Amino acid sequence: MHLEDGHIPAEYTRYIGRKLAILTILALLLIGALLVAISLGAAHVSIPDVVKSLLGMSVSKRTDIIIWQIRLPQALTAMVAGSGLAIAGAVMQSILRNPLGSPFTLGISHAAAFGAAFSVMLLGSGVMGSSQAGSISITNPYLTTGAAFICSLLATGMIIAVSRLRGATPETMILTGVALGALFTAGTMFLQFFADDVQLAAMVFWTFGDTARASWNELGILTGVTTLASLYFMANVWNYNAIDAGDETARGLGVRVDSMRIAGMLVTSLVTAVIIAYLGIIGFVGLVVPHMVRRILGGDHRFLLPATILLGALLLLVSDTVARLILAPHILPVSVLTAFMGAPLFMYLIIRGYKK
């Protein structure tokens, strides 16, 4: 077929240009928000001083410690976790062809919470705490984190096993995820019923997603996993676009839909499990951010995924900063704020008209 007499329409070039401009604006906003987030806190640091310190021009020892030991790792953790959760949500929504796709839909968060409760109650990992909540001591955070991670992967493994058995359809995956979510919630409630006061407090505390839990080491792991997962997702943008058009159309375009769905779910689960295991449960970012981006940029994954990374990072960074300051000197876990913000935002998006 000879179809080479066309040209690139100027309107399409402008349309793509607008999308790239929005991505650039989001990136600039993120950089600005990072500087502001680092400058704000109990001890105020001016933005020029933040920039100087970040560029290696020492302002004062005290300022350097505040920036490099406390605020920068927390801000970067918020950005990495926000982007990881958001891109995982966007990909889950695509491969499951379901607007409610998120770590919660597939029971991954519930599995992680069960793992943490199991570790606290039966493995004696004690109380896992936040570096910013001095009254709570950390006895064995790695055991709790490890148990949460293993249980998240267990949930993923079970979903994949059922998908292998019954076909990797969105319905099979979602229904298995919902069933697993209920099972792990029941398991957590069972453990909580028999827990003593300290253990119960530890279990509940763990579920509060908190970016202050991560140090530079954990941040390195989170960044590595999120970056590799994002690269994998970006390499498959055309496949996700095709799956959005329907399984048959995607197969007709050469996409191995079942493999893509299982691999996508494995990688989204992995990145989510790592984030949840280290930071606790941070809801709504993975669900709401992709929907916000779709309203602004549409559903083309070439732009949806990078914009989701940027907006996810921005949203969690801003939320984390507000959570640190809103009830100062008390520090609110960021997950409380994302839930408070996310639910009304999601309802607003539904009322304004849902567009997948």
Place this chain on the structure above:
Amino acid sequence: MILDICDVSFTYNSHPVLKDVCFQLKPGELLAILGPNGVGKTTLLKCIDAILSPSKGSVLVQGTDVLKLQSNEIAKTIGYVAQQSESSRMTVFDAVLMGRKPYIRWNAGEKDLQIVDAALKRLNMEHMALRYIDQMSGGELQKVAIARAMVQEPKILLLDEPTSSLDLKNQVEILSMIRHVVTEHGMAAVMTMHDLNTALRFANAYLFLKDGKVYDVGGVEHISSEMIETVYGLPVEIHSIHGHPTVVPLAC
């Protein structure tokens, strides 16, 4: 032969859907697959495109077994227009650009964009290039799907009820365009259809499926009222109106 279907059978949950289906297609042929609902027309298309694997028999595309081709190679050779509708939030241009996926490694190049523009122009759709497809009618979506299959630059087009959502004008336009493309560029097309008159008008070959088997296959000029009555269980007459054979059902 551009397409050689040999003894293809397909069984779904131990229920035989297709039984020993055989036919061949030469370049320039436009075959209409006809038959009642549930007879296996869509299943046959999916077997040709390797979306389903036949339980028996083979599908040879330009002499090569389709199941031995890489999925990308199949997509470059066969364009498939499914029945299902879609509603993702993408522009028409981007939705059609997706048809270039088998050729795109990382990002769409200039040539891909030019081909999409040309396809949209062929289908008189260039004015709606930046409209979102979730705001379009069923007929418009069908045209998007056909444009997407065209930009795959395939040798064979498979169309599952391509005119089911189109109004009369669009039916004539689209089928005329498909016929033109097939004959001019030495391609072949297989369409499942319910409208016998449209099939008689635009296809040059037919294949009647009955109970999963080929009842008859040949040039459309050989379609008889007896054949239609046997396959559909409905008495019909075929009249010539302005030189075009037209099927008229006799029962109410």
